[in-house]
Amino acid sequence: MAGYRLDKALAELFPTYSRARLQQWLSEGQVLIDTTPRRRGKEKVQGGEKVQLTAQLEEQVTWQAQSLPLNLLYEDEAILVVNKPAGVVVHPGAGNPDETLVNALLHYAPELAQLPRAGIIHRLDKDTSGILAIARSLPAHTHLVAQLQQHQFKREYQAVVTGVFVAGGTIDAPIGRHPTHRTQMAVVTQGKPAVTHYRIIQRYRAHTHIRVQLETGRTHQIRVHMAYQRYPLVGDKAYGGRLHxxxxxxxxxxxxxxxxxxxxxxxxxxxxxxxxSGQWLQWTVPLPPDMQNLLMELEQDKINQNAD
Known part of the structure; x- marks a missing residue:
């Protein structure tokens, strides 16, 4: 590595940590080169120096641990996988200061307090149910965030929309903050790229049961894309429009x-x-009772009309 910039050398020596975190530790004097703290990432290395990283993980969050129900699907020293029920907020925030998924996770695994956003890699809206992965260590966090950014996660959803789709397809439309309703997202030309794939499971008289696969992970992506196509999700108070x-x-x-x-x-x-381990892992959880009941009612309506 003779002639490398110090920050580039550190990135190769410590690939389990992000470049941003290594830069932070460098600026704090926690990187020793031959026992001397160095703070400038652009300085060149000679080759053969002894590098020591003396960083200590500090608490990254101030949220409180709370003993709350937690439906664990999988756990080991690197990750936790949970099945989040509808109605549970992922992170504390305005209007939801506690009793969130993060509060429950901090009680179950206190070491998560040392990780950005308590180890949460991706989010689900409060009223979306289903599977979430949580990193349990900083190297695992770095690895999983990189996977997510490179679209390597497999994320499939089931949804019920208003309207009858003719066929499956792909929605490729950028998503950003709504220009006037600032708490909502929208398809806007200056938004971030967003790609959603969907296929039909079952058609009903005025609704469609679909399976959706995310290629990107924008805020409210499925909800916004389906509303943009004029097939809004049933029950969506923000994007759903009028009942049909x-x-x-x-x-x-x-x-x-x-x-x-x-x-x-x-x-x-x-x-x-x-x-x-580098092993591919995959989990699937069944639909919760409220969606099962909705589909049962739509199926019964279809049967009744065919009988008539």
Missing amino acids: FPAGSSESLKQTLRTFPRQALHAETLGLVHPH
Whole structure:
């Protein structure tokens, strides 16, 4: 490595840590070259020096640990995988200061306090159910974030939308902050690239049950893309528009659609490369009861109309 910049040499010597974190430790004087602290990443190395990293992990979050239910699908020293129910917020924030998934995770695995965002790699909206992966160590966090950025995670969802799709397809439309409704996202020309693949599981009279695969992971991506295509998710209060009942539908179906408490979206499958073993791991969880009931009502409506 003679002639390398110090920051480039450190990135090769310590690949389990991100360049940003190595730069932080460098600026804090926690990198010793032949026992002397060095702080400038651009200085050149001679080759043959002894490098010592003296950094200590510090608490990255100040959120409180709380004893709350946690549905664990998998755990080892590197990762945790959980099945999040609808109605649970992932991170504490305005309006949700506690009783979130992070509060439960910090109680179960206190070491997560040393990781950015308590080890959370990707998020699900409060009212979306399904699978989330959490890093349990800094090297695992770096590895999983890189996988996510390179679109190597497998993330499949089931959803119920208003409207009858003719066929599956791909939505490739950039997503950014809504120009006037600042708490919402929208398809906007200056947004970040967003790609959603979908295929049909079952058509009903005025709705479609679909399976969705994310290529990118923008905020509210599936909800925004489906609304953009004019097939909004059932129950989506932000992007769903007006209720739509099939002609002649039963009171039971109308009541189910009126009172469905959330967007009909479930993170069904998650696959990733384990950050330590390099093995491909994959988990699938069934639809929760509220979505099963919604599909049962739509199927019954279809049967009733065919009988007539």
